[in-house]
Amino acid sequence: MPKINGNEIRPGNILEHEGGLWAAVKVDHVKPGKGGAFAQVEMRNLRSGSKLNERFRSADKVERVRLEQKDQQFLYETDGMLVFMDSETFEQIELPADLLGERRPFLQDGMTIVVEFHESEALNATLPQKVTCKVVETEPVVKGQTAANSFKPAILDNGVKVMVPPFIAQDEDIIVNTETMEYSERA
Known part of the structure; x- marks a missing residue:
């Protein structure tokens, strides 16, 4: 495995540290008045x-x-x-549902996701950045309401609440960004 200097660590890097695998979440480069500079790294096991x-x-x-x-x-x-299946070898693997955290409701039947492995051990799973969902419940459009920066709450078919622009109606399909969990565009 390649070794890197402490000041080359970037958010998203996977590091082997103290016998464990850690993902760098946040990196702050600090230059104190006295002493050498260092990188303050927040890591998640x-x-x-x-x-x-x-x-x-x-x-x-x-x-x-x-x-x-x-x-x-x-x-x-x-x-x-x-339960996931490799699309090339048709091998099945099981991952804990809490691995996806609050993004779990966006996982749909038959959806293809990216799973990251380290020596055949599945460690992380990433959903597609954009997912299409149906608006189940939202307030009707109020006439005369300006479109600039006015959003209204909507409940999606997976139970997640998002803020949508006023022109989005009930039973409409929208695209949601799974990283920010926000409305992206009409489907």
Whole structure:
């Protein structure tokens, strides 16, 4: 595995540190008046989910890990586990449903997601950036309401609440950004 200097750590990097795999969540470069500069790195453990704040000086060497990414198709959910199938080998794997966190409702039957592996162990799953959902419930359009920066609440078919522009009506399909969990555009 390649070793990088402490000041080369970027958010999203996967690091091997103290015997565990950590994802760099936030990196602040600090230059104190006295002493050498360092990178203050907030990390999340990929296996346990625990957080850790660590200082890395530029002379510190850290091992950067590259995860193998594979497309997996979502089949079904059973006992809090999500079952996925590799689209090339047709092998099935199970991942805990809480791995997706608050983005879990956006997972739809047959959807293809990217699962990241480290030595055949599945560590992370990423949904497509944009997902199409149906608006189940929203307030009717109020005439004369300006479109500039006025949003109204809407409930989607998966139970998630998002803010939508006033021209979106009930039973309309919209595209939601799964990273920000916000309305993106009409479908």
